[in-house]
Amino acid sequence: MDCRQVELVELPRGEVKAGNFGVVDAECPEPEPGQVLVRLRVLGLNAGLARRLGGEGTAYGPGIGVGDVPASDAVVEVLHSASADFRPGDLAVCTSPWRTVQVCDAGDFRPISSPEAGQTLETHLTVLGHVGFTAYTGIIHIGDVQATDTVYVSAAAGGVGSCAVQFAKAQGATVIGSAGSAEKVSMITGVLGADHAFNRHDGPALELLRNAAPNGIDLYYDNVGGEQLEAALDWLNFGGRVVVCGAVAQGAQPSGPANYRRLIYQELTMRGFTVTAHEDLRPEFESTVGNWLEQGKVRSVHTTFDGFDRIPEAFVSLLAGGSKGRVIVSVG
Numbered sequence: 490m491d492c493r494q495v496e497l498v499e500l501p502r503g504e505v506k507a508g509n510f511g512v513v514d515a516e517c518p519e520p521e522p523g524q525v526l527v528r529l530r531v532l533g534l535n536a537g538l539a540r541r542l543g544g545e546g547t548a549y550g551p552g553i554g555v556g557d558v559p560a561s562d563a564v565v566e567v568l569h570s571a572s573a574d575f576r577p578g579d580l581a582v583c584t585s586p587w588r589t590v591q592v593c594d595a596g597d598f599r600p601i602s603s604p605e606a607g608q609t610l611e612t613h614l615t616v617l618g619h620v621g622f623t624a625y626t627g628i629i630h631i632g633d634v635q636a637t638d639t640v641y642v643s644a645a646a647g648g649v650g651s652c653a654v655q656f657a658k659a660q661g662a663t664v665i666g667s668a669g670s671a672e673k674v675s676m677i678t679g680v681l682g683a684d685h686a687f688n689r690h691d692g693p694a695l696e697l698l699r700n701a702a703p704n705g706i707d708l709y710y711d712n713v714g715g716e717q718l719e720a721a722l723d724w725l726n727f728g729g730r731v732v733v734c735g736a737v738a739q740g741a742q743p744s745g746p747a748n749y750r751r752l753i754y755q756e757l758t759m760r761g762f763t764v765t766a767h768e769d770l771r772p773e774f775e776s777t778v779g780n781w782l783e784q785g786k787v788r789s790v791h792t793t794f795d796g797f798d799r800i801p802e803a804f805v806s807l808l809a810g811g812s813k814g815r816v817i818v819s820v821g
Contacts, residue, residue, distance in 0.1 A: 492517035495587035495800045496558045500543040505808055507801035509542070520571040520592045527565035528590050530580070532800065532818040533614035533648075534807050535561050536737060548763040558586045562619040564601065564610045565593075575600075582613050587800055589820065608782065615789040615815045616652055616778055623734065623764040624652035624710075625774045629660070631762050632708050632732040636661030639702050641721055644712035645686065646673035648791075648815035649734060653710045654681045655787040656778070662708075665701045667694075667717065669810050676813055680790065694720035705729075713737050722751045722759075733761035790814030 491514075498511040520526045537549060538559055546552045553559055563585035567575045572595035575581070581598035585591065601613060608617065615621060627649075628634050640657045644650040645666025654677060657664045666677040666686045677686035685701040694716045698706070707729050709721035714736030721731060751757060781787045792812035794803040797820045807816040 490517045490590060492588065492590040493797065494558050494589070495797075497542060497553055497555055499555060501539075505539050505542065505805060507805050510801040510804075512798050512801075515588060517590050518592050520569060522571050523595055524571050524592050525567050525575050525595055525598075526569040526590065526592055527567050527581070527583075527585075529563055529585060529588065529797070529820045530566050531564040531610045531614060532585065532587065532820065533562045533618060533620070534800075534804050534816045534818065535619070535648075536807055537735065538804075539808055548765050558588060560584050560586045562614055564613055565591075565598075570595075580610070582618065589797055608779075609789065611791050611793070611815075611817050612782070612789040614817060615648065615791050616655070616782065616787050617775060618815075619764070620648035620815050621652045621778060622771060622774050624649050624656055625778060626764050626767045626770055627710060627732045627734050627762060628653050628656045628708075629777075630767065630770060631760055632710060632730055634660050634662050634708055638662045638707040639665070639704065640708045640710065641665045641667075641698065641702065641706045642683075642710045642712070643667050643689075643717040643721075644735070644737070645677050645681070645683065646813050647712065650710070650712050651677075651681055651790045651814045652787075653712075653734075654683050656781075657708075657710075658682045659781050659786045665698070665706070667697070673813060676790075680788075689717070695723050698724050708732070710734060711736075719746045719748055722746055722748050722757065725751070725755060725757055727755050729755065729757050731757065731759040733759060791817045793817045793819050795819050 494515040501509050541553045567579040574595050580601040583598045634657050640662045642650050642653045645654050646668040654666050664683045666683045667689045674686045674688050677683045687697045698720045705726040709731045711733045712735040791814040803818050806812050
C-alpha cells in the first residue's frame with residue numbers, strides 16, 4: 490500500500506515557507522492487537538505549530554526538527570482493525586501525523602457516529618473540532634460570557650476566532666471582531682453574525698475599537714497579543730475580563746502590554762489557558778455546540794485545499810493570513 494508523508498526538510502529562516510517541507514514516500518506498518526490502520530481523509534492545520542519548528546515543545550506537542558513529521562487533528566477512515574472497537578469504514582477524529590496512511594492505537598480515537606444535520610467531515614475539525622473546543626473553553630468557561638456582555642474577538646476570521654464569535658453570539662452577547670482585510674470583515678458580520686467588525690489596518694487599534702464599541706467592552710478574547718491586547722486593556726469596562734488564547738502578533742521576542750497597570754485600577758482579570766487541560770469539558774461542548782448546529786446558530790467556516798501534496802502550501806497560507814476560518818486539507 491502506498492504511503493506518503495510531509496516532513497520538515499529544513500528549519501525556517503524567518504518566515505515559514507512551503508519549501509521548508511517535503512512530501513516523501515514512507516513505510517506502511519501493519520496494525521498490532523489493539524491498533525487500527527487508517528487513511529487520512531481530512532486534515533486541520535494549526536498556526537501554533539509554527540512555534541515548534543526547530544523549537545521546544547508546548548502543551549500541544551513536541552518540538553519539530555528536521556526529518557520529523559508534524560501532526561494535527563484530522564478525520565481518518567479505518568482500513569483494517571485489530572481492535573474490537575473499530576471496523577473497516579468507520580470514521581474517527583484523532584491527532585494525526587501528516588501522513589496518508591498510518592497505524593494508531595484504538596484508544597486515541599474519538600468515533601464519529603452517523604452524521605447529523607450540518608455535520609460534514611469538516612465540521613468535526615471546525616466548530617465541533619479542536620478549534621471549536623478551544624473557543625468554547627475560552628469564551629464559555631474561562632471568559633464566562635454573559636448575554637449582557639460586549640465581547641471583542643481579535644483574529645475573528647480565523648479558525649478559533651470564527652468559532653469564538655459564533656459561540657458568544659449564541660449566548661446572546663454583543664460581539665465585535667477584527668481581521669486583516671475588508672473581505673474578512675464582511676464575513677465576520679455577514680456570515681458569523683457579529684454586530685460590528687473592523688479592519689485592523691485601517692488605523693490605531695484603540696481608535697478602531699472605540700468607534701466599534703463606544704460604551705466599552707466587557708470581555709476580550711485575545712488571539713494575537715500586541716497592539717490589540719493593549720487597546721483592549723485600555724477600553725475594558727471596570728471589572729472586565731481578558732481571555733488569552735494566542736499571541737501570533739508577538740513574534741520571536743514577545744513583550745508585555747505597556748498599560749498592564751490598568752489591571753489594577755480597573756480591577757480587570759486576564760487569564761490564559763491551554764485547551765488540553767480542560768478535556769473534562771468535551772462532552773458538554775459536543776452536546777451544546779451540536780444543538781447550536783441543529784438550530785442553525787453556528788456553522789462551519791473553513792478554507793479547503795484539495796490534495797495531500799498541498800499541505801505545505803496550505804500551512805503557509807494559514808500563517809500568512811490568506812484564508813478564512815479553519816484551514817482544511819481534503820485528502821479524499
